[in-house]
Amino acid sequence: MKRDNPYHSTPMDYPFSAEETGALAGVQQALEHEVDELVRLELAAEQMLVEEVDLAKAYLEDDSQHVWADLREGLQRWEVVAGEWLLSAADPSRVNWQLNHWWGDDEVHLH
Numbered sequence: 001m002k003r004d005n006p007y008h009s010t011p012m013d014y015p016f017s018a019e020e021t022g023a024l025a026g027v028q029q030a031l032e033h034e035v036d037e038l039v040r041l042e043l044a045a046e047q048m049l050v051e052e053v054d055l056a057k058a059y060l061e062d063d064s065q066h067v068w069a070d071l072r073e074g075l076q077r078w079e080v081v082a083g084e085w086l087l088s089a090a091d092p093s094r095v096n097w098q099l100n101h102w103w104g105d106d107e108v109h110l111h
Contacts, residue, residue, distance in 0.1 A: 087095050
């Protein structure tokens with residue numbers, strides 16, 4: 001009799017002998033086979049669940065990286081737009097001086 005299943009009882013736990021022949025032995029073997037199959041099915045389902053969770057985690061990780069990259073890019077665009085808007089409201093002559101680095105030695109503290 002095959003005993004590679006860690007959940008399966010040892011032969012000593014049975015109320016009848018494993019060497020028994022006849023109808024009772026057939027029922028015993030059928031029950032053992034059925035229990036073994038159910039345990040294998042449960043273990044396979046458990047493994048499938050683990051694989052599904054791993055796949056979902058991989059998708060979420062990939063999606064979160066794309067979301068953060070898109071958010072970062074969008075915020076950078078808004079920063080440029082806000083900077084351009086603030087520059088358009090500023091004194092054009094001072095903006096040109098700032099952009100072209102035309103400050104003299106006495107105005108170094110202004111930039």
